[in-house]
Amino acid sequence: MIDQKKAEEAVYQLLSALGENPEREGLLDTPKRVAKMYTEMFAGLNEDPKDQFTAVFSEEHEELVLVKDIPFYSMCEHHLVPFYGVAHVAYLPSDGKVTGLSKLARAVEVAAKRPQLQERLTAQVATALEEALNPKGVFVMVEAEHMCMTMRGIKKPGAKTVTTVARGYYKENPDERRELLSLIRGN
Structure with missing residues (x-):
C-alpha cells in the first residue's frame, strides 16, 4: 500500500532539492497530485498478474x-x-x-x-x-x-x-x- 503522506513529502522535498519553491502558487498542490498519480500508476504492486x-x-x-x-x-x-x-x-x-x-x-x-x-x-x-x-x-x-x-x-x-x-x-x-x-x- 502506498503511503500517500510520505509520497507527498518526498515530492515536496524533490521540488525543493531541484531549486524550486514548492510553496509557489503553481506548485502548491503538485505534491498531492503527483502522489495520487503514482498511487494509480503503481496499482499493480498490490496484485499478481496470475490472479x-x-x-x-x-x-x-x-x-x-x-x-x-x-x-x-x-x-x-x-x-x-x-x-x-x-x-x-x-x-x-x-x-x-x-x-x-x-x-x-x-x-x-x-x-x-x-x-x-x-x-x-x-x-x-x-x-x-x-x-x-x-x-x-x-x-x-x-x-x-x-x-x-x-x-x-x-x-x-x-x-x-x-x-x-x-x-x-x-x-x-x-x-x-x-x-x-x-x-x-x-x-
Missing part, C-alpha cells in the same frame, strides 16, 4: 489464441519515467482450457502498473498465463518506446524495444514461432 485469470472455461479449442496490440503504460524502474507500447499475448490451450480474452489484457495491465523493466514485464505475463492455464505453449511479445531514451540520454524518439518470451510449444518449434510472429506483424 487476473478468474474466468477459465472448458472449450473444445486447442488451437492458437492470440490477443495482439494490447496497449499499456509502465514506468521504467531505473529513471521513473514512462515507457509505453503494445503487448501481444498468445497461447496454445491444453485440455480445452481457455480464459476470457480480456483476462490477457488485464494480466498485461497489472504487470505494467509497477516500477518495471520491459524484459521482466514480458516474462511476468508469460509466467502468469503459464501458471494459470498450463497451456501447451505461450508466446508474449512487447514493443515499447522508453521515454528514458527519448527525453534524456541518447535522445532517440521513436526507437522501439522489442522483447519476447516463448515457452513450451513455441520455444521448441521455431517454424510455429515464425508463423505466430507473422500473424502479430500482420504479414
Whole structure:
C-alpha cells in the first residue's frame, strides 16, 4: 500500500532539492497530485498478474489464441519515467482450457502498473498465463518506446524495444514461432 503522506513529502522535498519553491502558487498542490498519480500508476504492486485469470472455461479449442496490440503504460524502474507500447499475448490451450480474452489484457495491465523493466514485464505475463492455464505453449511479445531514451540520454524518439518470451510449444518449434510472429506483424 502506498503511503500517500510520505509520497507527498518526498515530492515536496524533490521540488525543493531541484531549486524550486514548492510553496509557489503553481506548485502548491503538485505534491498531492503527483502522489495520487503514482498511487494509480503503481496499482499493480498490490496484485499478481496470475490472479487476473478468474474466468477459465472448458472449450473444445486447442488451437492458437492470440490477443495482439494490447496497449499499456509502465514506468521504467531505473529513471521513473514512462515507457509505453503494445503487448501481444498468445497461447496454445491444453485440455480445452481457455480464459476470457480480456483476462490477457488485464494480466498485461497489472504487470505494467509497477516500477518495471520491459524484459521482466514480458516474462511476468508469460509466467502468469503459464501458471494459470498450463497451456501447451505461450508466446508474449512487447514493443515499447522508453521515454528514458527519448527525453534524456541518447535522445532517440521513436526507437522501439522489442522483447519476447516463448515457452513450451513455441520455444521448441521455431517454424510455429515464425508463423505466430507473422500473424502479430500482420504479414
